[in-house]
Every structure is written in structure tokens, then in C-alpha cells.
Amino acid sequence: MLTNIMYATLYVTDQDRALRFYTEQLGLEKRIDFPNPSGRFLTVGVPGTSVEILLWANAEAAGQPTELVPGATPGPVILESDDLRADFKVFRDRGVTFDQPEPEDYGFGVRIETSDPDGNRISLRERSRAGRDNG
Incomplete structure (x- = not known):
């Protein structure tokens, strides 16, 4: 039986810049920062919660489609x-x-x-x- 959402992934071009945005500007906390051969595994989360956002370096996948309706197009x-x-x-x-x-x-x-x-x-x-x- 599934018990929790562990990670949601956001693709970023610069993990350090993304980390500063999510921690210093939005107030999330850094949870995991583990460099490994397949890439740096970096997560942040809302303090006191279990779900983590994985900030994965992938320049080609970063960002969202350009056709957005302000206020009506939710984020990932x-x-x-x-x-x-x-x-x-x-x-x-x-x-x-x-x-x-x-x-x-x-x-x-x-x-x-x-x-x-x-x-x-x-x-x-x-x-x-x-x-x-x-x-």
C-alpha cells in the first residue's frame, strides 16, 4: 500500500540558484544535498512536512510551456x-x-x-x- 508522496521533481539549470530561491525567498528548508556520479541529489521541503521537492539539474527540461493563463494555470x-x-x-x-x-x-x-x-x-x-x- 502506498503511504506518502516522497518527492516531486522540478528541473533546474542551476541547483545552487534554485536552492537559494526555495530556501531564502520561499522559506523552505534544505533536506538532502548529496553529490553522486549520476548527479547531485538536492531536495527542499516545507518545515514540518514529509514531502520533498527534488531540484534536479536538467537544462533541457527546466521551465514550463509559455502559454499560461495568469491565475488559472497552476504550477507543478x-x-x-x-x-x-x-x-x-x-x-x-x-x-x-x-x-x-x-x-x-x-x-x-x-x-x-x-x-x-x-x-x-x-x-x-x-x-x-x-x-x-x-x-
């Missing part, structure tokens, strides 16, 4: 906040740039999107109270 990674508007201000002060000037309300709560230095979409979400009650 969706990070949840318990107070997105407050987190948005912190992230903006740390230099994170966003698709829109402020988070917006939508059917399931509050959302805003950004991209990492390689163009990987990162969706930041806060569930509505109804969404929290339903899962």
Missing part, C-alpha cells in the same frame, strides 16, 4: 499557506515576483502564482474554510 508545485496574504508580503519583501499585484480570491480560497529562476510555475494557495472542511 502548489504550496499551501494558512495566511497567504501575510506570506505574500514576506515573499515580496524577499524579492519574489508574482504574476499579479496581489493574491486573489477564487472558488477554493486565495491564490497567486510565481515562477522560480528557471521558469517552473509555483502556485501559492490558501484553502477556503469550506475547502479545509472537505479535505
